[in-house]
Amino acid sequence: MSKAAIETVNLVKQxxxxxxxxxxRHPWMxxxxxxxxxxxxxxxxxxxALNGVNLKIYRGEVFGLLGPNGAGKTTLIKIxxxxxxxxxxEAYVNGYNIIKEPSRVLRNLQAVLGDPRGFDWRLSAxxxxxxxxxxxxxxxxxxxxxxxxxxxxMGLSDRANDMYQRFSTGMARKLQLCRxxxxxxxxxxxxxxxxxxxxxxxVDFRHLLKDELAxxxxxxxxxxxxxxxxxxxxxxxxxxxxxxxxxxxGSPENLKMYISPEKNYVLTIDGCCDALxxxxxxxxxxxxxxxxxxxxxxDNASVRISIRVDKDFVFSEILDIMVKYGLKIKDVESYxxxxxxxxxxxxxxxxxxx
Amino acid sequence: xxxxxxxxxxxxQVIAFAKRDxxxxxxxxxxxxxxxxxxxxxxxxxxxxxVYRNRPVPEYDTDYISFLxxxxxxxxxxxxxxxxxxxxxxxxxxxxxxxxxxxxxxxVAGQMAWPYIFSLITFIPQLLIGILWFGVKLSINPLSTAxxxxxxAMILLGLSMISVGFRLVxxxxxxxxxxINTLQQLLAGISFPVQFLDSFLPGISSLSWFLPQTWVYHxxxxxxxxxxxxxxxxxxxxxxxxxxxxxxxxxxxxxAFKWGLNRAKKDGTLGWx
Numbered sequence: 001m002s003k004a005a006i007e008t009v010n011l012v013k014q015x016x017x018x019x020x021x022x023x024x025r026h027p028w029m030x031x032x033x034x035x036x037x038x039x040x041x042x043x044x045x046x047x048x049a050l051n052g053v054n055l056k057i058y059r060g061e062v063f064g065l066l067g068p069n070g071a072g073k074t075t076l077i078k079i080x081x082x083x084x085x086x087x088x089x090e091a092y093v094n095g096y097n098i099i100k101e102p103s104r105v106l107r108n109l110q111a112v113l114g115d116p117r118g119f120d121w122r123l124s125a126x127x128x129x130x131x132x133x134x135x136x137x138x139x140x141x142x143x144x145x146x147x148x149x150x151x152x153x154m155g156l157s158d159r160a161n162d163m164y165q166r167f168s169t170g171m172a173r174k175l176q177l178c179r180x181x182x183x184x185x186x187x188x189x190x191x192x193x194x195x196x197x198x199x200x201x202x203v204d205f206r207h208l209l210k211d212e213l214a215x216x217x218x219x220x221x222x223x224x225x226x227x228x229x230x231x232x233x234x235x236x237x238x239x240x241x242x243x244x245x246x247x248x249x250g251s252p253e254n255l256k257m258y259i260s261p262e263k264n265y266v267l268t269i270d271g272c273c274d275a276l277x278x279x280x281x282x283x284x285x286x287x288x289x290x291x292x293x294x295x296x297x298x299d300n301a302s303v304r305i306s307i308r309v310d311k312d313f314v315f316s317e318i319l320d321i322m323v324k325y326g327l328k329i330k331d332v333e334s335y336x337x338x339x340x341x342x343x344x345x346x347x348x349x350x351x352x353x354x
Numbered sequence: 355x356x357x358x359x360x361x362x363x364x365x366x367q368v369i370a371f372a373k374r375d376x377x378x379x380x381x382x383x384x385x386x387x388x389x390x391x392x393x394x395x396x397x398x399x400x401x402x403x404x405v406y407r408n409r410p411v412p413e414y415d416t417d418y419i420s421f422l423x424x425x426x427x428x429x430x431x432x433x434x435x436x437x438x439x440x441x442x443x444x445x446x447x448x449x450x451x452x453x454x455x456x457x458x459x460x461x462v463a464g465q466m467a468w469p470y471i472f473s474l475i476t477f478i479p480q481l482l483i484g485i486l487w488f489g490v491k492l493s494i495n496p497l498s499t500a501x502x503x504x505x506x507a508m509i510l511l512g513l514s515m516i517s518v519g520f521r522l523v524x525x526x527x528x529x530x531x532x533x534i535n536t537l538q539q540l541l542a543g544i545s546f547p548v549q550f551l552d553s554f555l556p557g558i559s560s561l562s563w564f565l566p567q568t569w570v571y572h573x574x575x576x577x578x579x580x581x582x583x584x585x586x587x588x589x590x591x592x593x594x595x596x597x598x599x600x601x602x603x604x605x606x607x608x609x610a611f612k613w614g615l616n617r618a619k620k621d622g623t624l625g626w627x
Contacts, residue, residue, distance in 0.1 A: 015622055082452075085616065085619045106453060113449065115446065119447070123378060130370075131374045135456050137455075
């Protein structure tokens with residue numbers, strides 16, 4: 001059996017553009033003219049939402065799909081959920097083909113799609129979950145128990161009998177997760193998991209995804225987001241998608257290294273020191289192989305040295321020279337690019353694999 | 355007492371839809387009251403109208419009030435089969451419902467379950483008002499009534515699935531069902547026998563028989579007003595004609611619904627209005 005929880009092979013999806021244009025220009029004639037033409041015409045314009053997407057997500061990992069708005073993230077999630085049919089390529093969920101075996105796919109994967117309107121607003125949280133539990137085919141007694149367990153897990157037990165329309169965004173998101181967990185599938189997909197949540201709720205939600213669902217329960221978590229910090233914090237691996245193409249993939253750390261092959265350090269020297277000694281230190285340090293740049297900044301209280309080196313440079317070589325010249329280090333800071341900078345660099349650049 | 359745990363999953367799923375819609379319906383308390391009053395006033399208004407214009411209806415061996423009230427009752431009893439699917443279709447929840455892996459027949463049956471149960475509940479008082487207050491005379495043959503129900507359900511479900519299939523794609527009313535429903539008002543014989551149309555334009559009543567709804571009203575009236583026996587060759591022929599419509603429309607409807615669903619999945623518009 002394949003180790004991949006999710007695998008896509010050259011996945012292609014394109015949407016007809018004509019209907020949208022006709023509707024935007026002439027909403028009143030969308031159906032009468034544009035709608036009919038759109039449905040039956042063979043000549044159509046298309047927008048490519050996915051253009052040959054290849055991904056392999058392994059069991060038990062937290063995988064992040066990053067991309068700007070309109071990059072194709074939601075389309076990919078909906079294809080995996082069997083809600084959108086691809087135009088080309090293949091996709092597998094735990095080895096099941098999403099087109100040929102949709103019911104088996106849905107027994108292995110559920111999603112939190114993020115749209116708060118997906119519940120009946122006039123029913124309570126409990127009634128909504130019981131309704132979906134029946135649709136999932138759960139036995140009645142087990143369903144009741146499971147609903148209560150999940151409401152408890154999400155901290156919603158106190159509000160179980162409140163109408164869904166009274167729920168805040170955070171509570172609605174938790175209830176969506178309850179629904180996705182009803183069937184206890186090994187894979188859960190999230191579309192923008194913390195969008196609209198306050199910082200405290202977002203932290204709780206991330207903790208739930210990473211520590212409870214992934215680490216403790218061993219589920220595969222797939223999140224689509226444009227929140228770089230979130231991806232950096234919780235994902236084992238990420239892929240960056242832009243205009244329907246995966247342009248980079250790998251661990252967040254590797255991605256950072258890739259766009260910035262050099263490292264930057266700032267050393268703060270304790271107290272003032274002899275100018276001649278400092279000049280000699282600078283000359284000797286700059287002569288080391290791998291040192292690209294060395295700058296000195298001094299004020300009355302301290303001296304700061306900024307060093308740019310190759311990523312393979314052994315930093316202890318610098319420290320040895322400092323000891324030799326009797327320089328005392330007060331502080332060392334290293335700087336590395338954030339995933340956000342990686343993202344921007346890659347979106348403006350080309351395809352990278354790691 | 356029914357043990358719900360022992361029911362087949364599909365039946366429990368249909369009940370779940372009905373329960374959800376009932377719970378939703380009862381939260382609109384004012385609407386519940388106004389809906390019941392509207393139904394009662396509606397039947398009173400039609401019945402008084404019928405008494406005022408009362409005349410014999412030889413086509414069904416009855417009087418006009420019985421003809422009209424039975425037509426109205428049929429409308430409330432049978433038409434919800436088609437209306438339920440169309441009115442309860444909610445794009446916001448559709449994606450989540452489909453993600454449960456539910457089968458199409460269960461989904462269709464579930465969507466129309468509550469509207470139908472509601473109609474059944476209101477059917478009894480309507481009939482009682484008609485009989486006790488306005489002297490409606492019924493002559494029912496249970497077997498042919500059951501057959502009329504099956505045929506009409508297939509016809510209306512077929513039409514409804516065609517409509518919903520189109521709506522899933524266009525997010526708007528479909529012209530085919532709109533045309534059929536609009537023509538029904540004039541030609542299907544809801545408030546007069548279709549033969550009466552010939553007195554305005556000779557031969558036009560023959561057009562009525564091409565409308566599927568005409569057969570719904572006709573077969574129900576035959577079984578409820580004329581006690582048409584299923585063993586009677588004339589009844590069998592009429593049922594056969596209606597059944598041909600059902601046999602054509604039901605599979606077309608199913609295919610249209612599946613087409614609409616797949617098309618919406620292909621266009622990525624399943625959750626759109």
